[in-house]
Amino acid sequence: DxxxxxxxxxxxxxxxxxxxxxxxxxxxxxxxLNWYQQKPGKAPKLLIFAASSLQGGVPSRxxxxxxxxxxxxxxxSLQPEDFATYFCQQSYSGWTFGQGTKVEVK
Amino acid sequence: QVQPQESGPGLVxxxxxxxxxxxxxxxxxxxxxxxWVRQTPxxxxxxxxxxxxxxxxxSNPSLRSRVTIAGDTSxxxxxxxxxxxxxxxxxVYFCARARTNYVQYYMDVWGTGTTVVVSS
Numbered sequence: 001d002x003x004x005x006x007x008x009x010x011x012x013x014x015x016x017x018x019x020x021x022x023x024x025x026x027x028x029x030x031x032x033l034n035w036y037q038q039k040p041g042k043a044p045k046l047l048i049f050a051a052s053s054l055q056g057g058v059p060s061r062x063x064x065x066x067x068x069x070x071x072x073x074x075x076x077s078l079q080p081e082d083f084a085t086y087f088c089q090q091s092y093s094g095w096t097f098g099q100g101t102k103v104e105v106k
Numbered sequence: 107q108v109q110p111q112e113s114g115p116g117l118v119x120x121x122x123x124x125x126x127x128x129x130x131x132x133x134x135x136x137x138x139x140x141x142w143v144r145q146t147p148x149x150x151x152x153x154x155x156x157x158x159x160x161x162x163x164x165s166n167p168s169l170r171s172r173v174t175i176a177g178d179t180s181x182x183x184x185x186x187x188x189x190x191x192x193x194x195x196x197x198v199y200f201c202a203r204a205r206t207n208y209v210q211y212y213m214d215v216w217g218t219g220t221t222v223v224v225s226s
Contacts, residue, residue: 032210036213043202046213049207049214050212055212089213094166097151100150
């Protein structure tokens with residue numbers, strides 16, 4: 001099984017801050033990495049697929065990078081609607097999710 | 107706009123079989139892979155299994171012995187059966203479409219989720 005580890009598990013930030021979340025795979029997954037945003041009581045929403053491709057309708061302040069085992073999701077300027085939990089997901093072999101990173105108000 | 111929607115009993119007794127249906131509106135299931143994913147506070151998001159419209163299925167090795175996924179293209183639905191449930195199967199269950207960019211897959215459309223509690 002491929003394990004996905006996110007860090008940090010939570011962070012506090014202010015509006016306008018640059019936020020970075022990392023995701024590490026237990027083995028190389030090339031660019032088979034997706035990022036999701038989830039708000040309480042809602043389903044996950046796809047933000048980034050194939051490590052760096054922005055899903056249609058997602059603001060350009062969201063950026064994904066990385067390949068192999070190490071990946072990053074960056075929010076360039078945090079907006080009020082961005083307070084949520086973010087998950088990475090590998091699709092290289094089956095599907096596995098990271099444990100999530102909760103972005104909270106500072 | 108494609109919209110999947112989960113339905114099924116919200117309460118299942120231990121040792122019984124959990125049965126859920128995902129009905130897809132606004133588009134056909136005759137394309138893409140369709141998936142079941144569950145979420146618990148303890149284990150987070152967990153992929154359960156998937157089905158292609160031609161009937162090809164795949165499932166998480168950790169659940170494979172208990173999982174059955176089937177499709178009904180005439181009703182534009184697919185279903186999940188999880189046998190011999192325990193309290194550990196209490197979760198929010200989502201159905202989701204997996205789309206491809208011809209190289210890799212990603213889940214781009216999700217249902218709203220349905221809560222299933224396993225309890226006597």
